[in-house]
Amino acid sequence: MAESGLIIVDKPAEWTSHDVVAKMRRIAGTRRVGHAGTLDPMATGVLVIGVEKATRLLGHLMLTEKVYETTIRLGVTTNTDDAEGEVTATSSAAGVSEAEIRKGVEALTGQIMQIPPQVSAIKVNGQRAYKKARAGEEVELKARPVTVREFDVQEIRAEGDVVDVDAVVTCSSGTYIRALARDLGAALGVGGHLTRLRRTRVGPYDLGLAKSVEQLAEECVVLPIGEAVAAAFPRRDVTAEEARVIGHGGRLPAADLGAGPIGVFGPDGELLALVEEHGPVAKPLAVFTG
Incomplete structure (x- = not known):
């Protein structure tokens, strides 16, 4: 039997979380594998994988605080609120000042009510919202309370009609970074979407513990279940x-x-x-x- 514990994966871009789970089943030699907290295909970074008995921890780990490095592009709106979607509107962000951006970010910090993206995994009448949205249906999702503990702007770069905002976000479970990009752009009147997302921490598990899929294929490093629980x-x-x-x-x-x-x-x-x-x-x- 495979060792019970957590495998901290640095998820590559273009992979779904399910792709990583399928790969880790082969590497760990067991079907009893799951993950805590989905990452979109465009996102990279910390994906917590549970093996054997540690799969029973995953639901509890999903509720822990998470940290993301992100880039928000102002001036372009997409139907998925990220770079994987189709552009639905453009509006020059050249006139948006740094002070306005920081004020907008401040308004999205703390305990806020957030409407999840149309393309999300939330169930509406028993069906995932993204399935309805991709079928052309307008999905009505209710605002939910989330906590954005920190929304730190690192750099602001203007190029032509778009402005890119690099930021680090520390937030509660259930917070959609895509929705923060959408709402910041909407508040500034120019639209916005996410162009980069890297998760750097889930609870106590950070990139320092994470291994690439290639590294894990060579040596499957499992954090023993007792150590995993004591850390979290x-x-x-x-x-x-x-x-x-x-x-x-x-x-x-x-x-x-x-x-x-x-x-x-x-x-x-x-x-x-x-x-x-x-x-x-x-x-x-x-x-x-x-």
């Missing part, structure tokens, strides 16, 4: 008796470590479970023993 979540070490209880799916007294997830480790340092605290008790989210 608060840690709780328990007694042998508590380990027996949690190993059978039982509840433990809460340890005031926050709502969770919390990694529970036995006396020998082995990962036993993920739990979440509800009032006086800690309930298992996933048990890894056996």
